[in-house]
Amino acid sequence: MLADPLSPEQSRSDSAVFRPDAPPVEWAVAEGYVDYEPAVAAMEARVAAIAAGEAPELIWLLEHPPLYTAGVSSKDDDLLDAGRFPVHRTGRGGQFTYHGPGQRVAYVMLDLNRRGRDVRALVRGLEDWIIGALGEFGVEAGVRDARVGVWVERKGAGWSREDKIAAIGVKVRRWVTFHGISLNVEPDLDHFGGIVPCGISEHGVTSLVDLGVTATMDEADAALKASFQRVFGPVAPGRSPV
Template sequence: MLAEPLSAAVSPLFRPDGRAVEWVVAPGYVPYDDAVAEMEARVAAISAGDAAERVWLLEHPPLYTAGVSAKDTDLLDTGRFPVHRTGRGGQFTYHGPGQRVAYVMLDLNARGKDVRGFVRGLEAWLTGALAEFGVEAGVRDGRVGVWVERKGPGWAREDKIAAIGVKVRKWVSFHGISLNVEPDLTHFDGIVPCGITEHGVTSLLDLGVIAGMDEADAALKASFRRVFGPVA
């Protein structure tokens, strides 16, 4: 059974001062190294009190990223796509066209200084966004990310539809989440996603939901407001 997500009816992750989060959607494909440099600069500015919190939505060209727990043996095809070693939590994951990446730069000093609660908030954000499309999703004990149950005549399995990998510096978060809207799922074949071999990956399109990035962004924005508060 899927674990119960954080209830956002009265979210502990709202800022007491009600300050809105800057919501930015990048056009085109953003190179990974450029994105990391931008995040680093923004996190430093937020820590210094010189910039507002930001959620930055984008797409990357096809690439793999390796978090701090990544095992080299989980990179199955070393020459397929560029591999970027990164300081976020987690293991190997794929980013590419058709996948919405959201980099989340929030000041947890103003949101309770609770990393575990923050991750639960990210899970609730994703499950709430998927619910906008009628997709029932949830989390699993011992497994990072958001999952869906799939059943057919004589078979059943669980597939991952969204990944979470974050880092916190001086109580400011960065990196974030990725939601599979309509990526090429065969691109995940070059890695063991998040080190998990017994489950697969899926997307909104793979589940029969026809939605573009604009629709996915609208669902993410609506759910984010319920969990984290207003956006600019």
């Protein structure tokens, strides 16, 4: 079944990762497109600094140029068109996914030493964060057993299907998280055709614009920020690592 979006009150009381008394999480937005390898290098440097107590937690919002990434569970057969876009092998969880213009990537660098060393609670928090952000636009979304990410149900006269609107793939090092989520705002959905997204071939992908929601990236960012604060706690302006 679809999971109901959390209200602000439910998020604060029920989220295992909500920490109102912790220092605010830095919130940074990169300008332009950020290449993948420099982004990973910047994340790894920030994770090390957070683990050493030398930097605050960070949510880093960006867009990548068109590319595919392969998580630790990826299968070579799920790369359908290897020559279409650059392919990056990465240490995050999950399988193949696409990143590109019109998709908001949020790299999540949170200290689970402060928020509880519970990766399942973290993933549930990430799901609730996305679901709450989509709720800001009136989009009902939820999670599915045995399927990673956030999904919407679409119906018409005599038909229905489920499409994925957001992906989740994280890694934890010294109990600090990195990689994160991607939300489809207005990407070219044809670009997903070069892979089997997350190893799931029987369902499709969608975006806010594909659902008829004409949201800008700034509006998507505002919804993500509002929902993040309900689920994880306060934020403060930060600087993009790249």
